[in-house]
Each structure stands twice: as C-alpha cells, then as structure tokens.
Amino acid sequence: MSSVSPASSAARPRFRQPCAEDLCVATPFVTTDHTNQDVLEVFTEHRELATLPVTENDRPIGLINRSIFLSQMSKPYHRELYNRKSCIAFMDKEPLIVDAAMSIEALTFRTVEYGEKALTDGFIIASEGRFLGVGHGLQLMRVVADIQAERNRQIMHSIDYASIIQRAMLRASRDALAHTLPDASLVWEPRDVVGGDFYHFVAFEDGWFAALADCTGHGVPGAFMTLIASSLLTQAIEQQGPRDPGALLAAVHRGIKQMLGQADGTDAMTAESNDGMDAAFFWFDNATRRLTFAGARCALFVMHPGEAHDHVIDGERKGVGYIDTAID
Known part of the structure; x- marks a missing residue:
C-alpha cells in the first residue's frame, strides 16, 4: 500500500x-x-x-x-x-x-x-x-541561514584581515610621528572594522611631511580609497619630494581622477566612480620653523602661544578627485 x-x-x-x-x-x-x-x-x-x-x-x-x-x-x-x-x-x-x-x-x-x-x-x-x-520549508530555512552565516563569517574574516593590512600600512607613519613629535596626539578610530580615513607622516633631515585625509565611503569601500590615495601620495613624494604640499595635493588629485576614470567631461550619472577625498597636507621646515599647508575642503586651525583664540586658514573648496573637479 x-x-x-x-x-x-x-x-x-x-x-x-x-x-x-x-x-x-x-x-x-x-x-x-x-x-x-x-x-x-x-x-x-x-x-x-x-x-x-x-x-x-x-x-x-x-x-x-x-x-x-x-x-x-x-x-x-x-x-x-x-x-x-x-x-x-x-x-x-x-x-x-x-x-x-x-x-x-x-x-x-x-x-x-x-x-x-x-x-x-x-x-x-x-x-x-x-x-x-x-x-521541508523549515529545513530549507535552516540550511539557508547556515549558508548565510558561513558567508558572513568568511566576509568578516576577510574584513578583519583587511583591518590588519590597513593598520600595518599606517604603523610606519604612527611610529615616525611618535619619534619625531613626541608631544603630538593622533586619534584614528574607524567607524567600522576598516575605515575611510588615513594619515601619512614621514620625517626627513630638514623637516617632516604630514597628511590627514578623509576618503569617500566607510568600511571596505572607504578602505580601498585609502589604499589608492596613500599609494598615490607615496609615489608623489618619491617623485617630487615632500616640500611642496600644494604640488603633492595636485599630483594625488590627478592620480585619483586618472585611476578612477574621472576624465574631464565625464557625466556624473554615467561615471563608474565619483569618489575622492578631503585632505590636509603639511610640510614643516626645521631650519625656518615654518609650516606650509595645503588643504582640499579642509581648514587649518592655528593657535599661537599666549593667544586665547585660534586662527583659521581655509583650504581649497574643491576636493581631491570627484567628477565635478578639473584634472588640473
């Protein structure tokens, strides 16, 4: 039967x-x-x-x-x-x-x-x-939940490893900053496991160069942008030297637009990427004790000894990269 x-x-x-x-x-x-x-x-x-x-x-x-x-x-x-x-x-x-x-x-x-x-x-x-x-439907739901949990575990494992890479990339700058400017304070706290902000610090015989940048996006997209921008900045310093923050900012700007296909005339609606960053670049000359600043949608706040109020030095109003900015 x-x-x-x-x-x-x-x-x-x-x-x-x-x-x-x-x-x-x-x-x-x-x-x-x-x-x-x-x-x-x-x-x-x-x-x-x-x-x-x-x-x-x-x-x-x-x-x-x-x-x-x-x-x-x-x-x-x-x-x-x-x-x-x-x-x-x-x-x-x-x-x-x-x-x-x-x-x-x-x-x-x-x-x-x-x-x-x-x-x-x-x-x-x-x-x-x-x-x-x-x-059975319940059995299917359990299997799907297990698969999704495994995928999430693998993704989080990858992101955790990406965080190790990102922190390792920043460690040299943090160590150089601590050795060169022991009184300086730096706080870097990504909103997610990895972040879209980065810093860069290099000491030279005649001075030091520093950069602070806020890239578009959070998490993994932002972290990718920090890798791109940091790599372009390192390349620009090797080619041009560290003493002209404005020229370095322009070099990184051109590099981001070229790498992300943000050619002049590209329509923002059809472009694959409209990403970039806000940044502040600095060069300090040991001999003259002079600080040179270049900013892209970032301002410099200066407070002289004995003064009660700070002074604001505005940077350029355009960002680094992005579709709506000229390449030069």
Missing part, C-alpha cells in the same frame, strides 16, 4: 555546493492506484506526516495535505462517497517539484515565488523526473 523512497546518504566532498538533494527526506508515498482509505491508513500509521506525495509510474504528480484531507473526510457522508475512490480526489495537483541537482539558492527563489504553500507543505524532490522524496 505504501512505499518508502530511499534518500541518498553517501558522504559528499565538503567543497560541493549544497543542492536540493541534501534536503531530501525519505517518506511514505502513494500511487494513483491507492484509494482515500489507503491514504487515511497511512496518515494514521505515520502521525508525523504533514503531507503525502502521490506518484504515477514513479513520477510525482501531487501532494496530499494531512489537515485538508482529514477535514474533507470528516464531513458528513464523505467517507461513504470517497473512501474507495482514487486518492487524487483531495490531492494538490500543482505542488512544487524540483530537481535534486537544483542549487539551494535557486531552490530558495523558487520556493519564495511559489508562495507560502511550498514552505508549509514542503516540496517534492525528483531526479530525472522520478520521485526521490520531499523537502
């Missing part, structure tokens, strides 16, 4: 992507030759069954919901009328049927598209059209 479909339990390599077959549960099923009396006996024997698949020539054609079936059969005279009739009388003729090889991601989309019925009643799993077993 009822049969049990074997579910695959062979060990699978860990690197294989999960698929619908991993959710396949062996379950009793009936064929179109079985009657509603047979279905009632299966539900009585297997009280844990919420649904009962129906097959024809080993191919799934429907799903009988336990609650709906028992509700119908409990109506007056329904047992006398339907007991000996085919079980297809109360069968859902359009259940969700998926191939065993379907990925979990694709199965999730199919289940959502199919509606609540696929989550409550479950879905039939077949291989080359032949019945294998059933999958």
